Amino acid sequence: MRLTVIGTGYVGLVHAACMADLGHTVLGVDRDADRIESLARGRAPFFEPGLRELLHRTLQSGRLQFTTSLAAAARFARTHFVCVGTPQRPGSNAADLRFVDAALDELAPALRDLGGWCLVVGKSTVPVGTAARLERRLHKVAPQAEIAWNPEFLREGFAVRDTLRPERLVAGVSSPRADATLREMYAPLLRAGTPFICTDPATAELVKLAANSFLATKISFINAMAELCDAMGADVMPLVEAVGRDPRIGSRCLQPGLGFGGSCLPKDIRGLVAHAEEQGLGESVAFLREVDEINTRQRRRTIALARQLAGGSFRRRHVAVLGAAFKPGIDDVRDSPALAVAAGIHHLGGRVRVHDPEAVDNARACFPDLEFALDVPKACEGADVVLHLTGWPEYRAIDPAGLSTVVRRQAILDARHTLDAARWRSAGWAFRAFGRPRLGW
Known part of the structure; x- marks a missing residue:
């Protein structure tokens, strides 16, 4: 055709x-x-x-x-x-x-x-x-x-x-x-x-919005559970495994972390709420506002945890950010949670240096005030805290012992739950991840 x-x-x-x-x-x-x-x-x-x-x-x-x-x-x-x-x-x-x-x-x-x-x-x-x-x-x-x-x-x-x-x-x-x-x-x-x-066109239009809204809800739900785990001394990872084995729920996308970004999920859930309110149906989708707020709160929580790991303040602190794209495998930085965190720390006085395997050019165009590095050791040179914010496979392969020779302070926040905590801790790193208080510092 x-x-x-x-x-x-x-x-x-x-x-x-x-x-x-x-x-x-x-x-x-x-x-x-x-x-x-x-x-x-x-x-x-x-x-x-x-x-x-x-x-x-x-x-x-x-x-x-x-x-x-x-x-x-x-x-x-x-x-x-x-x-x-x-x-x-x-x-x-x-x-x-x-x-x-x-x-x-x-x-x-x-x-x-x-x-x-x-x-x-x-x-x-x-x-x-x-x-x-x-x-x-x-x-x-x-x-x-x-x-x-x-x-x-x-x-x-x-x-x-x-x-x-x-x-x-x-x-x-x-x-x-x-x-x-x-x-x-x-x-x-x-x-x-x-x-x-x-189906009819109206249903087809709603399918996409409904699918993205449900996915966003699932991501925000498990991030809310991770927040409870932090407060109550529970561990979110076995919780994910246990809940995800329920066939009515499933484990796919039930992954705690920094939350969602990009050009689809945030705008789609907001757009659905706005359209529903125009039709007088705002109460039906009011929960999506909280889904959006939980997702935004994850960025604030990341900044707060990073500040703790950096010694309580970002002033005169160097923060290494691993990841700029909103997800691995792409160079898209639209509504990137990683860059939102990096910019927030910069605004609070931190010296931020960002690395990403593919998205450095796009990130620099959007946030020219940040520093960027073309390799991980350079990004982490002299760092008081390292933030793992985009789950690229390259970051899972980092040698913690080798990286410890270039940082000022061995402290890392894994905001994507993809690093081997035991490996990093055995190399002398203070390791933190959402919902995992048993990992300690």
Whole structure:
């Protein structure tokens, strides 16, 4: 099949490259001419495992092309995926739909001029009712066009795998023809056994928001339990194992730590609350406000624990921060808990030096007042406390005895629960982790 993908950000570029890899002929569209030129040369604008190789392969095959012209996209195919961003609206918790609206408004006249049935498929995360509103807006110009919604469930760091081997596909459609088109589009995945859940557009829109809200709730729940463990002398790790073995709950993502960040979970739970309140249903999702607050509190708790380990004050103290990306495997620093902690300590007078295997350039662009290092020993040189804030595998491989030769004080806070506490303590380090008071100092 032939299809276009409007927007070449995280979702759009991965979707375009993966659909081309499945055998479709794909035209990626973006207003940013520099980005399009770079993509045409095989250069991805962000780090995502496997994407660079996939981009090169599909470009060389001729199945993936790029353009800045939505008119060219309208002529290219009858199926158009809209993958533009829906960030949090400035000054509000609601989703900002300007980019979605702009894409539809620019595409609509080209669709009208071509005539004939076509399908516009939204993948952006939007408030419930957006598809219906967009279809009314589209029909004023191109009455033959139809809107469907096909939410994405990508995890950054696993985006290529999640697209080519998804746990499920959700399609919100209003006609058998739209249903058949999307089933044909995803036929290779359906043959491999991927569940295909066909529903109405409103339900499809809510699925993504509900999934992210539940995940955020699960993360904040176990962090709240870790806080109780700290206060009551219990150990959160055996608690996680015991609770997670309940099949009604499960252990996946029941991992205490610094909490969630990135471009999805924080804005999605806030957006759902804002939309529910607009509908007079704020009480139904009021718990999500506390989920958000628990997550934000983890950052404050990290700063407080770091200050204790540093001797009670950050003044004239050097703090080494291991991690800048909001999760390992990517270079995305949007709403990064690690950088929020680093910036908070800097504001309190600490001298902060940050290391990350992939995200240093992005972090420096956002926080130029922080110091950055290209290797771990340099980041930790003269440190009074080391903070492990992003769970990169490289940090698990650090030799604690070797690192002790460069720090001023052997104190580490493992805010991601991925380091071997016994190994660090045997090397003479004061080791602290959320919810594990039995580890001592």
